[in-house]
Amino acid sequence: MATDTSRRVVVTGLGATTPLGGDVAATWSAALAGTSGVSALEQDWVAEYDMPVRFAAQLAVPTDAVLSRGQRQRLDPSGQMALIAAKEAWADAGSPEADGERVGVVIASGIGGVWTLLNSYDTLREKGPRRVFPLTVPMLMPNGPAAAVSLELGARAGVHTPVSACASGAESVAYGIDMIRSGRADVVVAGGTEACIHPLPIAGFAAMQALSTRNDSPTTASRPYDTARDGFVIGEGSAVLVLESEEHARARGARIYAEAVSAGLTSDAHHIAAPDPAGTGAGRAMTAALNAAGLAPSDICHVNAHATSTPAGDIAEAAAIRAALGEAADSVAVTATKSMTGHLLGAAGALESVFTVLALHDRQIPPTTNLDDQDPQVPLDVVRKEPRVLPEGDLAALNNSFGFGGHNVALLFRTA
């Protein structure tokens, strides 16, 4: 089917389970209040392995408080979180009575079912192959959460799982916009999920010196743009958006949060993990999103930055924002919500899309916390301490996500 670029895509439902709250309402109010979702890890393995990092941004409401034992038995924690977020988003959208063949699902993960994989390996070594749980494979496969959501919703237009490390959640939203715009679906449930607060991924990220080691003060460890930042804080959770063709949404009288206008996707081909210091690829992603939307840099009022609190990454993104927006960068309010949520890896882009959509809808931008001394190499207007109120009128905002492997995704949202 030919692409119809006039087919506008809107956001009609939001769902999340995050370190800030068990749903969108709790997460959003905690973000506006500048609350930290980071806490000390009390699990036995922290002491057992003498972990170099002993804190993380753990789910505010554990999945066993929400799902039945049967549901949890069949799903990796990443799948459990995706199911919770997707069900909330679907209900929030008014449970659209759409033909299942016109409903798509795109749920990403950066790491996949790591708990299932590693626990099953322990079982194999300790008890042998007969004791490996029969659902191990569907639980560990990265598309497991997306498949579980499609089963729950009866979605048959296609089920997809972009995997691009910490850009995965944003790539889901980009894919969802494409599915609707190309006519393959009327409604797409798009988001990301991640559950890897497990000693192995933490050890791996710590070994590459990507994580903050501020063990004596977990709540101030995630400090994007601050001169004392020393790495990111690993987080877990899921966030999901219901995307819908405007035509479909209007026909059923749905509440519209914002328009999901466009996406820019580029790659660096620079280094497997380090950002391009000039932020060239990231800047091209933002420019591509602007061009696809037919907007100018001066039309952008707000950027929800990727800003993970790593020394190199935050500076590279600041350079990218400057490169893409030019002088207009001076009048853009930037925020780094990972200061509160930690870094949800493959769910980060989805959660920050939820924040960007709500910032436009509620006309207030959540603050960046722990920013005591702004790095002079980040010459941006960063929202701090209090939420920033946005003016009335037609507004547009960008949400950036970048991933190991050189993946860059910029999503552009607009007030509806």
Next chain:
Amino acid sequence: MALSEQEILSGLAELISTEMEIPAESISAEQTLTDDLKIDSLSMITIVYNAEEKFGVRIPDDEANKLVTVQDAVDYIKNNQA
């Protein structure tokens, strides 16, 4: 210590209840696993796996395939308990 038939039945009903998301009270010994309880092959494998863990028995695939009713499973577990 060997479990009684009633203990095995209630334990097994709990496993079936968890997997199939139906109330444990609705499960009775004479029900058939596939026709009455709608247990598909993958759910059956999961229930067998969990029964092996719970009751400390080994239920080989060819034995599991012979089980028709809940009572058949209870009998098998009762006769093969460690």
